[in-house]
Amino acid sequence: MRGKDNRIHELNTLKTIAEKLNEATDVGEMLSDVLRELLHVTELPTGWIFLIDEKGQYELAADYALPAGLTWEQKKPMCQGGCWCLDRYQDGRLKKAVNIITCKRIEEAIEQKWGDTMEITHHATVPLRAGNEKFGVLNVASPHKKKFTDEELALLESVAFQIGTAMKRIQLVEKERSHALTEERNRLAQDLHDSVNQLLFSIMLTARGTKEMTEQEDVKEMLTYMQELSQEALTEMKGLIWQLRPQGLENGITAALFNYANVLGLKMACNIEGVCTLPNHIEEELWRIGQEALNNCKKHAETNEISFELSKTESTVMMAIKDNGRGFQYDESHSIPSLGLKGMRERVIRLKGNFSLQSTLGVGTKIEIIIPLK
Ligand SMILES: Nc1ncnc2c1ncn2[C@@H]1O[C@H](COP(=O)(O)OP(=O)(O)OP(=O)(O)O)[C@@H](O)[C@H]1O
Ligand SMILES: [Mg+2]
Structure with missing residues (x-):
């Protein structure tokens, strides 16, 4: 019993x-x-x-x-x-x-x-x-x-x-969830590309075509302005689409950032040392950080020339992005109100790495990231 x-x-x-x-x-x-x-x-x-x-x-x-x-x-x-x-x-x-x-x-x-x-x-x-x-x-x-x-x-x-x-x-x-998320981002990128991007392109072409049909200088001027605005919106859109699509990374972080710099119209000089492969999660984060750094150069630095450095040792990987642009006043002790730099720093902290930014007015800006590999 x-x-x-x-x-x-x-x-x-x-x-x-x-x-x-x-x-x-x-x-x-x-x-x-x-x-x-x-x-x-x-x-x-x-x-x-x-x-x-x-x-x-x-x-x-x-x-x-x-x-x-x-x-x-x-x-x-x-x-x-x-x-x-x-x-x-x-x-x-x-x-x-x-x-x-x-x-x-x-x-x-x-x-x-x-x-x-x-x-x-x-x-x-x-x-x-x-x-x-x-x-x-x-x-x-x-x-x-x-x-x-x-x-x-x-x-x-x-x-x-x-x-x-x-x-x-x-x-x-x-x-499966993360796979579904990737698929959703890809779908969104494709939709944006096929709808908004094409529309903006049509606006730009229409403005250009209409300009040829008028002799009135003030109308011509307004059409030129429309053309410029739609061109700007197109560039921003391209940047957005790029950020949504994680595929950029299939040829590695350097190729991805090099192509992204091209999309933004930036000339990027690369200096790579000892890098073969990086763990996926680190590469993905560096990719996001690099994208924001390039966006910032495009938006704020007022220069088209930047340099990119990547070097890997047995225990760390270092990535640096530098421009010789207008620079800004950066004080690490103050909290950063905008999302871009804050997001970069948070990503680096999550990987237990070190984030540093140096900027001098009239000289330029450099961000440097060191991530431990073990
Ligand atoms: N490479 C750079 N050259 C000059 N100024 C810069 C550069 N990077 C950042 N800044 C300055 O630092 C500020 C904060 O940058 P941050 O990326 O956090 O915000 P943002 O680019 O203005 O907005 P977003 O949230 O869209 O990124 C910018 O507004 C700009 O004034
Ligand atoms: Mg920014």
């Missing part, structure tokens, strides 16, 4: 957790919810989940009721240093749920007197996987519990497998 009760209890656990995992669209929230649910039904008091990336960097993604010794100084013991379960995960030995002999983090917490450890000494560790992909580990522990039974480990393993599958699903949804 006892066995049957256990079995029903287990099935209920799996069902509740499957429901939580099905609803989830956010990894962090999902892991916290499932961990709480799992601990509740298994009657284990505490647990935590580490997510680990391809480079072996780990992050505490969820935790529940950790003892004070592990939450010391904003969970410092959980966010730094190695431990045996992570070692096993890294060297490929952690294929299924196992009893870890002792917990290195707990041992350290006791040794360093970081706080109460609820008399926990051991924990079970389960890898989070989907097919051949690994995402991290799920750890659970209980005071005085030194060994988890085979049934307990099997249950943990099936929950971990469900978590891995849900993470894979969320990853795929995110990928």
